[in-house]
Amino acid sequence: MRTSISRKEPLRALIDREAHRAGFDAVAVTTPNAIPLAPVRLAEFVADGFHGSMGWISDTLQRRSEPSTLWPEVRSIVVLAMNYGPDHDPRDVLAKRDRGAISVYARNRDYHEVMKGRLKEIAGKIVARAGGDVKVFVDTAPVMEKPLAEAAGLGWQGKHTNLVSREHGSWLFLGTIFTTAELAPDQAEIDHCGSCRACLDACPTNAFPAPYRLDARRCISYLTIENKGPIPHEFREAIGNRIYGCDDCLAACPWNKFARAASEAKLAARDDLREPPLSELLELDDAAFRVVFSGSPIKRIGRDRFVRNVLIAAGNSGEAALADPVRALLGDLSPLVRGAAIWALARLVSKAEYSQRAAIGLKTESDGAVRDEWRLARPDRTRA
Template identity: 55%
Template sequence: MASSGIANTDKLVAELRTRATALGFDSFGIAPADARPDLPEKLNAALAAGWHGDMAWMEETAERRGSPNGMWPEARSVILLGINYGPESDPLAILGERSLGTISVYARNRDYHEIIKGKLKDMASLLARRSGAEVKVFVDTAPLMEKPLAEAAGLGWQGKHSVLVSREFGSWLFLGAILTSAELPADSPHQESCGTCTRCLDICPTNAFPAPFRLDARRCLAYLTVEHKGPIPLEFRAPMGNRIYGCDDCLAVCPWNKFASISREAKLRARPEFERPQLADLVQLDDDAFRSLFAGSPIKRIGQARFLRNVLIAIGNSRDDTLIPLVEARLGSEDALVRGAAVWALRKLAPERAEHLRLAYAAKESDSSVLLEWTGDI
């Protein structure tokens, strides 16, 4: 190993591992900053195929995203840390309960950025004090490809669903990274261990995987319900079912999950109100109530309009006639995204009622996308 100016790196790494455990991290590993020279080519191929959808920032930051050294040339090592957020019960169990909304497991807790960032800063501060090296902390908020780097650091491997899989914790790890100018002893990379299993690919409700280990975000419900800003494309509305934020199908069926242990850290336990939320309650949220309910949650970031879009699509899939008045109440929403989703939901639940109202609402509708919803020509 090249000299990094640190007298005893093994002792330092042992201290870092001990501190990581004390802070509640479940996984720890180190990789050289240049451990994945294959990433720029893979990233550029995905961008060229358009799999990033309308996440333009991925293309804009491609040069930095492809390599830690592209973002910070002085980086020599990357410390990857993971916290298990595995659910206490099968998150797919409520998909058949059509009056409920399904929220992805990761969003049922406090925003994971807040959970992890302070812990990473604690770790980085310790490293800087002991080594005199420079450090930078990342929690999914900068162009750093944490999952392949975590694979290089031995935390697990990227499964066929593209998510990191751990032998100990299955598909449920929040990841954070510390880049440092210190050259630290690296852990052995983890070998891909999916074998012939294709459960994650087979269960996808929208066929979002063009091939194993490849994800087309444009077809992924996790992307469509969170990142996508416009109306949900028609072909994906019925497959959404009652998923109102994210999609856990491919994670939840991973056979490695059976080895996952539940994190005992209280702040990673799901908020009860997010486990079985009633669609009837959610569709009535005004902006203030939305902000209050989802304070401290990643859901708040998508805003009320996109969230109501998702809820209304779920209501349209619910077959629950009792929700029709609540849908009609959203036909006059100020936001076209909400109005359009309300029209679709009404046409699914009560097509005759929708036709009865069509002329009155369409006559005063100024948004072309909502007009298409009324005519069914989308």
């Protein structure tokens, strides 16, 4: 990429200027050896099984914990952050049980797409000014963005394990530019959490066994996004109407009081995903799902997993009007959807109706996991 870059302008000044021009809210520099504690912490996370079914974390353990292992030629790492803070408390929708709660970040266009092209533009200008080589990453390679952001001074990893900024709270997308250029590193940020445990206490599923430690297997974001199978019964009620991710620990952070709302135009925010009706989402087939979530990060989990999540929310809603679309999904082609529909139905209809449908279902269902749902849906907790 060729650009008309002044050779007199210091490289760091160019990076700062181009980063802000591209819509990034913060930029800082660190070195590839600036996160010496990360390998041990990551290994402990994997050894405890806290990564759940995310096998790519254990498979890339060494490369993920040491940037120079990923790319030996790297000399400096530019960490860039984009604010996606909401203009409201995202937990407000949790009281509207007939609506779905979608994590704030997923109401925007996929941040990978938003950020990667802009990072490449900046990286190209670094090469044009300083020569050498660059690599750009946005959560698409084994890079530990949060420890690197802390080392660069953009914030610190809070007790909820996410990055916290004194200027932007807990609402930052992160991307990195690895470069062979030698840049003076910025000063690392220190921890400002103090004795606060608001984020830990806010977690609906007790996913934090200790401050700064996350058991992903209990995290609603993991359960509704990364988890490919049925939602474990022990977490279904706690999930409430959260149908994609969870913002509770982020929203609880007191540092958010200093954050400003992100520009909706910059992130291509979608109002239709702010409080979508569960009734409409339950009717999505695969084709409709792809249309509705085109350009959204939600698209990557596929229709079946998403409708599974919506069915859990429907079961928690107490809305008898949702029973009809739930009934329609008892015959869905996906066992994952059928199983979730059974659980939702058991909570929305009378014991008599459930018992009658269960008797038929146990005779006609061929999938073992779905048959188990008929047995375990606990009709004793349905409406009389």
